[in-house]
Amino acid sequence: MQEFFVPVHSFETYMNDLKNVIPVNDKNDDLKIHNITIRYAAKDHFTTLNYAKEDMFGLVVLMQHGLKEEQISEATSLIQNWTNLTLDHGGTYYLPYYRYQTKEQFRRSYPQWNKFAEEKLRRDPNNVFQNMFYDYYVK
Secondary structure, rough: OOOEEEEHHHHHHHHHHHHOOOOOOOOOOOOOEEEEEEEOOEEEOOOOOOOOOOEEEEEEEEEEEOOHHHHHEEEEHHHHHHHHHHOOOOEEOOOOOOOOHHHHHHHOOOOOOOOHHHHHHHHOOOOOOOOOHHHHHHO
């Protein structure tokens, strides 16, 4: 599963451009996009690593791909391209799913990441609380 968030005012253009990123027919592909649900996300004024920097529409994408290295690589490529398109439209993506996005994409999506890292270090100087996302994107 992936979630991509795009500003409400960019939604129509984004959806038109998205047609060039996702496959028209995945019948013969390993990666399958089963469903896309669109939800509204109001601007978040409080969270440091927020995905709704303004009023957004979120695309909740249910997808499936194989576990072989080549299949994961193909899925990663598609998701990174989709993420770039989202970023180019002023959007972002939701963090707690599989680590497909690059560090650069993370930092573009979450420009306050260094503020988060400083606060995390202040509150947890012994790094008791961490996970693979923190280790990869922040540490």
